Amino acid sequence: MRSPAAANPAPHLHLAELNSFPPPRSCLPFLVRRAETALRRRAHCHSSSRRSTQNQLHSLQIPGRISHGNPPPPPTRRVILLLLLVVVLGAMGNSIYKFLCGVCSDLSDAAFQPHGAHASVAALGRDILEFQRTKQVPEGLSRHVVSSPAAQANWYKKLQVAWKKARPAPTTPEEAGRLVVLTLKNHQKADVDGLLAFYGLPHPNEAGSAPPPAAGHHAPPAQHSAPAHKPQGVKFELHTLPVDAKAVADGDTVTVYVDTNDAPSEIKKAAAERTKARAARNYPTADALQKTIAAAGYRMVPNAKGVEVLAKKYRIRLSGIDAPESAMPYGKEATEALLKLVEGKCLTVHVYNTDRYGRSVGDLHVGGVFVQEQMLKKGFAWHYTAYDKRPELAKWQSQAQAARKGLWAASKPQEPWEYRKAKRNGNA
Template sequence: MGNALRLLYGKCFQPSTTGDSDSVGPPYTTTAPAVSALAHDLFNFEITSQVPEALSQHVVSSREAQVTWYGKLLQSWKEAKPPPKTPEEVARLIVETLSRHQKADVEGLLEFYGLPHPSILAEISTGVPTRLPEFVFQGGTLPEFVFQGGTRLPEGVEFEMHTLPVDGNTVPDGDGLNVYVNTDDPRESPNIPRAVLMAVVRRSKARAKKNYARADELRQKIIESGYQVIDLQNEEILARKYRIRLRGIDAPEMSMPFGKEAKEELVKLVHGKCLRVLVYGEDQYGRCVADIYCNGIFVQEVMLKKGLAWHYVACDQRVEFATWQKEARTKKTGLWVQSNPEKPWEWRKKNKREAEISTGVPTRLPEFVFQGGTLPEFVFQGGTRLPEGVEFEMHTLPVDGNTVPDGDGLNVYVNTDDPRESPNIPRAVLMAVVRRSKARAKKNYARADELRQKIIESGYQVIDLQNEEILARKYRIRLRGIDAPEMSMPFGKEAKEELVKLVHGKCLRVLVYGEDHYGRCVADIYCNSIFVQEVMLKKGLAWHYVACDQRVEFATWQKEARTKKTGLWVQSNPEKPWEWRKKNKQEGR
């Protein structure tokens, strides 16, 4: 995530003077804000190599030393299996990773993130159960809840999230919200549906080609899947949508007196703000039932004190909620100006909702199909059945002849838009593609190159084809049924040159029969209707590999070349490649 978003979060979540670490509001959130904050800073460090500016106020060592710490912590975090999730686990990781550094620096770093100190860790290691911290008020007219001892969530909270700025136009009523959470959040990123990631990648391609109609179509598919591409300070962010039901209150319905006023007040509170959301569960409509905080303001408290919501006693018995409602009723504020206001839940029984509440979750994620393009399509003679023994078929992108290793091997790439490929792309590769796109948009080409290398190491490649970048999967191919001379043998170079001549720049049809013990796909190769193995045998640039393939036509083509003394058959007694490899194991495959 870029500096622009980091700045935005800095504005949306100002640190409290009480030292409440979870008020910082990083875009990452796990079950503990301190963990979220460190995860955010490590992610930012991986992109920018920058450490938090305020850290120097808590430690004694130089900025250069701090950069070294974060490099070590980033590596330790990546290697941790599973990654740390609780403040105690993160504190232990820091202490163990930085054990050779100054004690003052380690303690300062723990303090900076509101993490337990080594003394607390020692207590935990003894096996003595810790007591859940209690709620305390921090004073002020509209207090925010924090916890004695730091970072634990209130009892009953399932998870916490921090939202992107809320669009007030999406607020449906006085006790509901639609919010978006950045998918860079470590709680979100592992759970993005593959179909959504693929749509994001394809939309990026469509926009690069100025195919805006296609880009809009893909954006709509993303939205239907419960996500959205949001433009925030000239940076596009993939965010997940959550529908929120404010816990413990029930505002008048829109057709009731004070229904519109309740909605307007909620919009006024949240519009353009980043919210802290503590989720306690899910209601029957799939909404997250949650407490909402906005810049230190507890939203439900405001709604109750202004007489714009009822205390929903059937679902929440918090004493303070009853107190705030009583206060508004005494002052005849909001709906309490009425002598006998109708309760929203009773009104709904009589009116059965004016509109059905949508769950907002599609029953089936949209499917994506190969979009074709300029690459040729192949069909079988007589229909669509594959030949006997073929496990699968694939069509390659144009082959780079420079990657051909010898006369019976190929390196090929297959477009991941292929419906056989798209469901199997590793999530790490998809995330690297998305992040690389962001890095290139910000002209951070060093980071983009680093991410491209990670993609390559995962067996994929970003290929530029006709001014369009394509994510492709790499396959190593062994031509089935033939064995060409090794490169150090007579006619080894000629065999490779012929194969390069046949495939360079061409899109191939590959029928895969299995895999050899080197992990290569054993396959028949067709190029513009030419059967590649047939050419290699007829030109005397390969042997029929009888031990692995007994096809009669292969024996016939080899006999024809031998009779004509073509290629390697000009030799009176050419050595068989498999026998040569036994004697020269250093060049074996």
């Protein structure tokens, strides 16, 4: 039986001769192409013989090395490339996941302990870092807030994320206080205030948008936070009850009350009788007893929980500064500035001495803030060099002068002591 190639010889080329007499290697590709062309022409003319044409092409037994295109890679190379691709995509996926979760930022100790940070800020950073490691909130925090430990843990989770996103990280009490208030703005005011008090951080102006405390809870006032070491010359330290709005006389004088258990027995008796008289709505008797208590230098004052306690009265003259008198330019502004710093707050007072008017001269600290520093920096007071030569007071006044803040916006502001002197001489 004749082969298909012999039955259908291609024009100008005998396939039998091609199979029986292999051409040289240099001519083989040319002859193969001619055979392919001839077979395609024949297939075009006789569509019914397409299958036989395919068989004829396969019968040529063309070597693999002259086939068109690159040979496929061996399976081993293919597997290696696939594994490398999986590893690369996996690494990229982990990076993207970490970025979206907010955990690709610096988690080292230095991130939570920025260089030059205030002691209160450093304490907050350490506790956030410790929470990240142990999931435990600081001991003693529950005494300052009203929510459960589980809720407290939620605060520290939020603070951890907010601290990582802060660029740069907070270093001053004001910056840290602002971060806490903005991060916990949807939480109870009692908890926010208590957390700030726990670290001795001030309450920034942005806190005005915080929701009111829940019914039945009394928000603790911002607690005093004194420096670690008392300045030289301090005779004693006072811890006051919340300051009343009417207690600020001017920009450098404030009246405070201190809870005391050492009052004379007659004063304690008068206080108890006054409480009974008020409960019976016997207000004339209660008012008479109040005068007796006040004459001895005491007063019934609400504490942080709203309960009236027997307290001793102290008039405090801020050491080292002299604010404009009420009738002077910026006198009213100075009074309002001091009121804003201390109203409703519990203060720490470092008392140095008593002046000729019977006032205790000392430094005021509230929530990590040195009150005299703020009054000088904002231009609401002069450095009283005649009585206090601390260089930091002079530096803070110079900063306000350079920035033309407060009273320094005037071309020639008058010193309060010169104003009082002129008033005594009838020239004011």
